[in-house]
Amino acid sequence: MRQVFERGNPTASTHGLVDPAAARRGFALVRLEPAPDLADLVERHWVVRWDLPRGAEFTQVVIPHPNANVVAEADGLAVHGVPGGLFSRTLRGSGAVLGTKLRPGALRVLLDDPSAVRPGLVLPAGIALAAAGVTTDDVDEAGRRAVAAARAGDDAAAVAAVTPVLRAVAGRRRTRRSADVLPRIARVLGAVVAGELGPDAGVGDLAAVAGTTTRSLQRLFAGWVGVSPKWVLQRHRVHLAAELVAADPGRPLADVAAAVGYYDQAHLSTDFARALGVSPAAYAKRCAASRAALAEALDRGLGRADLVGAGRA
Incomplete structure (x- = not known):
């Protein structure tokens, strides 16, 4: 079996990022690899920076993945479980945030x-992590240093600020059970993202990847991830569909549905609207307008190239 926790260049995917053309004008996104000894728990780190005109604001919406995040921002370091619905954040002025995207199941560790798998969980990181032998002051100071480094454009230093805290907590809370469970979950998620099973894969196919029964896989995900294997499959298809629509808003939606594993456009529309709150057709219209506005701004030299050049999603 190939290595589950592979290292390599951070993904350039915009999966989950609603209206990526609009996002390019609102903020810069940079992704960074975790320390090798944390790769079983951390998928990657990410930095968001923005510098908006006075009085302007930008709201970014994200279609969540089955991942928790530890996020350092101006008001502190916090633990965010898998969101219960869409996640949105409104940006104003200038600033920076450092996030650590955990692997599915890692937050429970x-x-x-x-209870770490409870949807929508948000906790101050000091409270959540201090019991592992790291003090609240340690955690808060790590968050402050991470934000200061991110604002200064030193992404490596931002990651270095939070890594010792994560390492200390991980060293105390990894168990033999987690060492067995996390690779199994990662193998299943990896098969979904890599498309190993084809676009029309079902939960039974995921159970076969994990070498277990459908019911056992469902219990595993309920106890460690907080969402079901069926949710994972549907959410991945929605992510793919949203990506295809954003890249080519004029593409026939029936083609999009077939490309991501739906038997018909109606089933895509149902899952899409449930996840995003809008129909695929409405989303296509929005993305088309954003792409046109971005192209016009870049042609006129008004695009926020200073923000997005090195950090395009």
Whole structure:
């Protein structure tokens, strides 16, 4: 079996980023690899920076993945579980945020608490992590240093600020059980993202990848990830569909549906609207307008190239 926790260049995917053409004018996104000894728990780090005109604001919406994040921003370092619905954040002025995207199941390990999988969980990181032998002051100071480094454009230093805290907590809370469970979850998620099973894969196919029964896989995900294998499959298809629509808003939606594994456009529309709150047709219209506005701004030299050049999603 290939290595589950492979290292390589951080993904350039915009999966989950609603209206990526509009996002390019609102902020810069940079992704960075975790320390090798944390690769079982951390998928990647990410930095968002923005510098908006006075009085302007930008709201970014994200279609969540089955991942928790540890996020350092101006008001502190916080642990965010898998969101219960769409996640949105409104940016104003200038600033920067450092996020650590955990692997599915990793938050339960770091918190040493089954309730970590509760949808929408948000906790101050000091409270959540201090019990592992790291003080609240340690955690808060790491968050402050991470934000200061991110604002200064030193992404490596931002990651270095939070890595010791994550390493200390991980060292105390990894168990033999987690060492067995996390690779199995990662193998299943990796098969979904890589398209190993084809676009029309079902939960039974994922169970076969994990070498277990459908019911056992469902219990595993309920206890460690907080979402079901069926949710993972549907969400991945929605991510793919949204990506295709954003890249080519004029593409027939029936073609999009077939490309991502739906038997018909109606089923795509149902899952898409449930995840995004809008129909694929409405989303296509929005993305077309954003792409046109971005192209016009770049032609006129008004695009925020200073923000997005090195950090395009």
